[in-house]
Amino acid sequence: MSYWILALFQAILFVFLAPLFSAWVKRVKCWLQNRRPPSLLQPYRDLRRLFSKQVVLAHNASFIFRLSPYIIAAATLLAAVAIPLLAVNLPTAAIADVIVLAGFFALARFFLALAGMDIGTAFGGMGSSREMTISAMAEPAMLMAVFTLAMVASSTNLSTVIGVMLNQGMVLRPSLLFAFLSLVLVAVAETGRIPVDNPSTHLELTMIHEAMILEYSGRHLAMIEWAAQLKLMIYGVLIANIFFPWGIAEQLDAASLVLAFVAIGLKLMIIGVALAFGETLMAKMRLFQVPAFLVLALTFSVIGLLSHIILEIS
Amino acid sequence: MQIDNALLITGVLLLPLASAIVALLSDARPWLLRLLVFPLLGLSGLLAVWLGALSLFHGLAESFVYSPGLPWLHWHLRIDSLSGFFLSLVGIVVFAISLYGPGYAREYVHGKQPLAVLGLFTGLFVLGMYLVLLADDAFAFMVSWELMSLSSYFLVSYQHQHAANRRAAFIYLLMAHVGALAILLGFGVLAGFGHGFTFELMRQAPLGLMWSSVAFTLGLLGFGMKAGLVPIHVWLPEAHPVAPSHISALMSGVMLKVAIYGFIRLTFDLIGNVHWGWGVGVLAFGSITALYGVLYALLQTDMKRMLAYSSVENVGIIFIALGLSLIFFGSDLPLLGTLGLVAALYHSLNHALFKSLLFLGAGAVIQRSHEKDLERMGGLLKRMPWTGGFFLIGCISIAALPPFNGFVSEWLTFQTALQVDSLQSGVLRAIIPIAAVVLALTGALAAAAFVRLYGIAFLGKARTRRARHASEASKGMVWAQGILATLCLLFGVLPSWTVSAMSRITENLTGYALPTASAHGWLWLTPVSAETASYSAPLVLLGVMLAFLAWAVVYFVLRPSGKVKTVRDDAWDCGFGPLSSRMQYSATAFSMPIQRIFSSVWRLREDIDRQPEKLLPTEAASIRYQLQVEDVMWRWLYQPVVKMLHITVRRVGRIQTGHLRHYLMYSFVTLILLLWLIT
Numbered sequence: 001m002s003y004w005i006l007a008l009f010q011a012i013l014f015v016f017l018a019p020l021f022s023a024w025v026k027r028v029k030c031w032l033q034n035r036r037p038p039s040l041l042q043p044y045r046d047l048r049r050l051f052s053k054q055v056v057l058a059h060n061a062s063f064i065f066r067l068s069p070y071i072i073a074a075a076t077l078l079a080a081v082a083i084p085l086l087a088v089n090l091p092t093a094a095i096a097d098v099i100v101l102a103g104f105f106a107l108a109r110f111f112l113a114l115a116g117m118d119i120g121t122a123f124g125g126m127g128s129s130r131e132m133t134i135s136a137m138a139e140p141a142m143l144m145a146v147f148t149l150a151m152v153a154s155s156t157n158l159s160t161v162i163g164v165m166l167n168q169g170m171v172l173r174p175s176l177l178f179a180f181l182s183l184v185l186v187a188v189a190e191t192g193r194i195p196v197d198n199p200s201t202h203l204e205l206t207m208i209h210e211a212m213i214l215e216y217s218g219r220h221l222a223m224i225e226w227a228a229q230l231k232l233m234i235y236g237v238l239i240a241n242i243f244f245p246w247g248i249a250e251q252l253d254a255a256s257l258v259l260a261f262v263a264i265g266l267k268l269m270i271i272g273v274a275l276a277f278g279e280t281l282m283a284k285m286r287l288f289q290v291p292a293f294l295v296l297a298l299t300f301s302v303i304g305l306l307s308h309i310i311l312e313i314s
Numbered sequence: 315m316q317i318d319n320a321l322l323i324t325g326v327l328l329l330p331l332a333s334a335i336v337a338l339l340s341d342a343r344p345w346l347l348r349l350l351v352f353p354l355l356g357l358s359g360l361l362a363v364w365l366g367a368l369s370l371f372h373g374l375a376e377s378f379v380y381s382p383g384l385p386w387l388h389w390h391l392r393i394d395s396l397s398g399f400f401l402s403l404v405g406i407v408v409f410a411i412s413l414y415g416p417g418y419a420r421e422y423v424h425g426k427q428p429l430a431v432l433g434l435f436t437g438l439f440v441l442g443m444y445l446v447l448l449a450d451d452a453f454a455f456m457v458s459w460e461l462m463s464l465s466s467y468f469l470v471s472y473q474h475q476h477a478a479n480r481r482a483a484f485i486y487l488l489m490a491h492v493g494a495l496a497i498l499l500g501f502g503v504l505a506g507f508g509h510g511f512t513f514e515l516m517r518q519a520p521l522g523l524m525w526s527s528v529a530f531t532l533g534l535l536g537f538g539m540k541a542g543l544v545p546i547h548v549w550l551p552e553a554h555p556v557a558p559s560h561i562s563a564l565m566s567g568v569m570l571k572v573a574i575y576g577f578i579r580l581t582f583d584l585i586g587n588v589h590w591g592w593g594v595g596v597l598a599f600g601s602i603t604a605l606y607g608v609l610y611a612l613l614q615t616d617m618k619r620m621l622a623y624s625s626v627e628n629v630g631i632i633f634i635a636l637g638l639s640l641i642f643f644g645s646d647l648p649l650l651g652t653l654g655l656v657a658a659l660y661h662s663l664n665h666a667l668f669k670s671l672l673f674l675g676a677g678a679v680i681q682r683s684h685e686k687d688l689e690r691m692g693g694l695l696k697r698m699p700w701t702g703g704f705f706l707i708g709c710i711s712i713a714a715l716p717p718f719n720g721f722v723s724e725w726l727t728f729q730t731a732l733q734v735d736s737l738q739s740g741v742l743r744a745i746i747p748i749a750a751v752v753l754a755l756t757g758a759l760a761a762a763a764f765v766r767l768y769g770i771a772f773l774g775k776a777r778t779r780r781a782r783h784a785s786e787a788s789k790g791m792v793w794a795q796g797i798l799a800t801l802c803l804l805f806g807v808l809p810s811w812t813v814s815a816m817s818r819i820t821e822n823l824t825g826y827a828l829p830t831a832s833a834h835g836w837l838w839l840t841p842v843s844a845e846t847a848s849y850s851a852p853l854v855l856l857g858v859m860l861a862f863l864a865w866a867v868v869y870f871v872l873r874p875s876g877k878v879k880t881v882r883d884d885a886w887d888c889g890f891g892p893l894s895s896r897m898q899y900s901a902t903a904f905s906m907p908i909q910r911i912f913s914s915v916w917r918l919r920e921d922i923d924r925q926p927e928k929l930l931p932t933e934a935a936s937i938r939y940q941l942q943v944e945d946v947m948w949r950w951l952y953q954p955v956v957k958m959l960h961i962t963v964r965r966v967g968r969i970q971t972g973h974l975r976h977y978l979m980y981s982f983v984t985l986i987l988l989l990w991l992i993t
Binding site for chain 1: 692693695696706710713714715716721725728729732734735740743744747748750751754755757758759761762765766768769770773774775838844845846847848849850853854857858861862864865868869872873878879880881882883884885886887893895897898899903904905906907908910911
């Protein structure tokens with residue numbers, strides 16, 4: 001029972017820390033660009049304000065438009081529940097393995113793209129088309145990267161994978177290096193960060209994610225924004241805990257849980273800094289160069305998979 | 315019990331026959347169609363499901379001897395769990411069709427074509443499929459196979475006033491017969507070594523590797539042609555769209571599965587001793603088919619043609635799973651082979667359900683909006699809420715999203731592919747992950763294709779007047795879709811129950827079951843072991859609901875105290891005045907980025923007609939863009955074959971001189987030759 005309570009606690013922590021993580025990335029970016037950062041609580045204030053605002057729907061919005069935010073939020077939340085944040089061996093990790101995780105993201109994306117097309121504006125269709133194109137290449141790359149991990153650990157269960165990584169000690173495997181590179185590229189593309197998409201612009205010709213949610217307002221917008229922040233944090237935790245699993249709790253005592261909390265906090269802070277550096281140093285790519293970026297990710301993951309099969313299985 | 319079962323099977327076979335005969339009278343009395351023809355079919359479907367359930371859950375496995383046709387050639391029929399499974403799969407769809415048919419056929423009542431033809435051949439088609447599944451000797455199998463092919467040919471050419479339909483039907487007929495010939499030769503090899511054409515004797519045929527490979531290759535060619543493997547798929551995207559929609563559902567949803575059944579029966583049962591090399595071939599063909607199918611589906615603007623190409627894709631996925639299964643069986647890893655086989659069976663079931671659902675939905679849309687082209691639809695969800703809702707479920711299922719059924723079978727296929735560590739051969743270990751990459755890419759592209767299909771047809775604004783005035787389909791049509799949609803969810807949420815039922819099939823077929831799959835109760839699906847992978851679809855569904863609840867709580871905590879009403883207003887138009895339906899993204903525009911990325915896959919003909927502005931010629935007053943997508947296989951494979959055929963025929967034609975004396979000489983020489991041969 002205590003396992004389920006911890007899993008619930010972990011999920012709540014995930015949901016409530018996600019805006020903080022985005023705020024942290026934004027803050028580091030501001031520092032790097034010589035701007036005054038907003039308070040770390042600003043995303044929370046934004047969400048609260050959006051939740052209390054009136055919802056304005058377009059005249060021809062169908063039920064898909066109203067349903068989508070809830071499904072997007074629910075699917076992203078489920079993905080967060082399945083990921084070990086503080087401890088491994090939680091019962092919730094068995095509900096969904098990494099393939100199901102990719103499935104949750106696909107479900108959220110499916111409805112996001114449909115919602116973008118529901119009103120019938122040019123921007124919505126544009127965003128949906130671009131989002132599905134990018135994901136069509138990012139999703140295989142992500143699956144291949146996690147398959148490499150799954151083969152190393154002979155399990156697609158995230159908790160087991162992290163457990164294996166934790167206990168194998170410092171072994172540098174070429175396959176893991178390639179999987180790591182691939183997953184980083186995929187994470188950048190899937191969370192809509194520079195150089196693939198820019199979350200802080202509404203420039204018509206370049207936007208992808210923002211184009212789909214242009215017609216949303218009020219609580220619907222709040223849920224989608226929150227889900228996007230959650231997704232960013234999920235990818236952060238995924239990379240942090242799989243490739244650098246040190247500190248995650250294997251026993252459920254208070255000391256190791258506190259240690260795990262501090263460890264994941266530190267790891268996320270470092271990832272946030274890295275992301276902010278990347279976003280500051282790079283410019284956004286042209287849309288038709290994004291496929292090259294994603295093919296690179298796919299190539300890395302396939303090389304990782306093959307190098308595991310050829311070099312590491314004896 | 316013996317009599318009971320024989321009676322059941324007779325019932326299953328006689329009901330569609332009765333339906334076909336009654337249909338002969340329906341031209342003068344269209345009410346017969348509603349009151350007798352389709353209900354009889356539906357009853358046969360229910361009986362088939364019942365028989366299938368008996369064989370799956372009560373181990374019904376019996377042989378029967380019937381004596382239609384020639385007096386010295388009895389028909390051997392047999393039901394076991396494999397044929398029972400496919401029988402119930404056919405039965406489900408036939409039952410849905412019987413609800414859908416009366417409403418759908420209404421538009422043909424005052425049409426040019428006789429209703430009798432539609433009813434007659436629908437009945438015979440269904441009968442043919444039942445018989446193929448029950449046949450226990452090669453003779454009965456081939457006769458029923460022909461019955462199935464020929465009756466479906468007449469259904470494809472039902473609306474024969476259009477030249478395109480006649481052409482499609484002819485290609486279908488031609489390829490069906492080339493395929494049937496290959497199957498016949500394959501059976502011939504087995505019958506030759508087994509000294510008899512019953513399946514029982516064929517099973518015992520002592521085949522060497524060479525002859526079993528020959529039989530397998532012929533089977534793959536014949537059944538692959540019916541199933542739609544690339545490059546022998548070209549009849550499929552021509553024939554499926556032009557048939558009446560409930561027939562398309564039967565052909566795409568079910569007839570392709572009958573071909574899969576034939577392949578499984580031949581390979582795993584009759585030949586039995588599989589070789590891993592066959593698996594590599596099947597895996598390669600499956601991967602190519604899956605990717606090719608989805609890429610072509612992405613560019614189609616004809617709704618039913620798009621669904622037909624998506625069938626090609628799904629057949630590819632089934633063959634990927636079958637290929638994995640063959641590789642593992644051939645490498646002495648029967649448990650993993652069984653897993654692959656279960657994945658293939660599961661995907662066959664799923665594809666039958668959601669593809670029939672989607673074709674029925676497409677039929678409703680086409681009947682109600684009189685538009686076939688996606689570019690002329692739009693906003694149909696508001697006009698046809700039920701059809702739109704069920705179509706959405708079909709799209710989610712086929713795009714392999716949890717917790718619906720398409721996801722489970724794809725998940726099982728991935729799990730099979732991930733077990734390559736157990737293989738000895740390094741080459742195989744490297745090939746299988748490549749197939750997994752292709753499968754992942756296919757899945758992601760399929761999601762894009764179905765977002766496009768649904769978004770363009772059902773969402774947004776109506777693009778034409780006819781789409782604007784569409785209305786909901788009749789009750790029976792909606793119910794048929796509802797049943798299939800419910801089953802899509804059910805088989806998605808109860809995978810461990812389904813897999814344990816399916817492992818009975820594999821146990822009878824190959825001697826191996828999947829003991830671990832549901833070892834942790836019905837909540838958990840653990841195909842290999844709990845540590846390796848687990849998926850709990852019921853908990854995912856529960857989780858979705860709980861997550862809804864959680865967000866509702868968040869909303870109620872954060873929402874302001876005063877009452878806030880949701881208002882409706884115009885969408886943002888950038889300040890340029892009202893948006894029109896022409897400003898929406900079109901289907902062609904939606905797939906344009908993907909079209910650019912994979913541009914070498916298709917043979918595209920783009921016509922751009924740009925009219926310059928009168929006063930400022932650098933600006934365009936109007937641009938017309940037209941895109942035609944041609945299947946490259948026509949150019950690469952079929953046109954050379956046709957050209958060769960023409961050249962050969964012309965050479966042979968030289969001996970036809972038109973002079974009587976030459977023909978007399980030919981006869982004389984032939985006679986002499988024959989006399990010399992027999993003495």
